[in-house]
Amino acid sequence: MSTASFTVDPGFAVGAVDDRVFGSFVEHLGRCVYTGIYEPGHPTADDNGFRGDVLALVRELGVTTVRYPGGNFVSGYDWEDGIGPRAERPVRLDLAWRSIETNQFGTDEFLRWTALAGVEPMLAVNLGTRGVDEARALVEYCNHPGGTTRSDLRAANGHAAPYGVPLWCLGNEMDGPWQIGQKTATEYGRLAAEAGKAMKLVDPSIELVACGSSGRAMPTFGAWEAQVLEQCYDAVDHISLHAYYDPEETDVDSFLASSVDMLAFIGSVVATCDHARAKARSDKQLGLSFDEWNVWYLSGFHDEPDRPWAEHPRLIEDTYTLADAVVVGTLLITLLRNADRVKIACLAQLVNVIAPLMTNEKGTLRQTTYFPYAWALQYARGRVVDLGVVESEVYPIKAQGLQRELARNDDVPFVDVTVTVDAPNKQACVLMLNRDLENERELVIEWQAPVPAKVLRCETLTGTDLKAANTFAQPTAVAPRPLDAPAPGARMTFKLPPRSYTVAHLSTA
């Protein structure tokens, strides 16, 4: 059996895990809001119309931050439509997703929902069809204490205290030809600088995220970030990255190596940010906000241009497989291993739309991707240990985009891993991946300190069928199972099943 090995020395840390990397995303898209988190009349709904079964699962998951209201939706959204008495709210066309938007759920409902879910809100402003004025007005509505028309309107709408929304996205994917109000980098950079300036004049405590490219494959990737930051570096705190990995665009070996692309993406954006910082002669280091990431069967998504207009149509309700769950796990490992720069990340999305949670009229379903996400959210806390190079056998992969990266990065290691150590709580977490489709692989961990004294939990997601999935008919077809853990101690050898993703939650007390 082939063995990978490395040493855990918490003296060498990448950085502290920012809890905001365990975020998610709720967009007015398909059934994410309507019949996802909000369904008045559902047997579990509370007085607000929030589904109690979904709220309970979101709390169980431990999601920290939720981005709202889009996505592409925000670029045509008038936030004023979604506040005030429900009966008076206008019904609009949502051009991003060819849907009828009733506005029965808006900013106040979302912020009430986040309070009940125990998550931090992250709001996006519309820089597609709108601009500086609306952006600063929304910050005033949400965060100003009172005594102005907008903040008093918030009080009249039921929330006297300011919401204190801490995180704000300056638009969404403004480089994309599909975006309503798409902009050139120069147009967007100026607008982001001015909108950001006005928003921070209303509330200097907020953090702002500028739009990076909508994907690494965009022809303007790199140049977009450089031009945008040239204009708005001083005004913003983070830049966004979005990445979706499509299982049907590539062979399985390459798909399981999707994190190679994510790693290269992060590296390029860090380099561009730091170049912009040098040019701006700034003391400030920008964070990366990976505010959309996931597996998405995008090549199978063909929306019809003449699809009939409807309220919350079923859109992008992908069913996730075991392979998809393993990839979500590897992407989490990659986000954590870059904890020094990745400060925010949102699994896109939370419910029904490319989501770990699904709903129907009767109940909820945990998709396969729920489990790796839940493990990281529950256990990966404290500081990420710098593992240096993990000694592992590698395999070659064929995918075009990845192959380009691999020419510079060698082949793909079968085994990947990250370790977090939460010293104050005397706990550690190991997230492990075995990409080998055929063979079990050993992973040897030498602990310098603290040495694990107890294995609190050791579970794996694996199976013979990488295409196995959970459905409402078979909700536990793919579920974690206990893995025989090694005895706790200075040297621990995990035996990772083929095609698997594994968590070990350890006590060091």
Ligand code: AHR
């Ligand atoms: O998450 C689905 C969509 O993907 C978002 O609306 C958009 O930002 C991205 O292109």
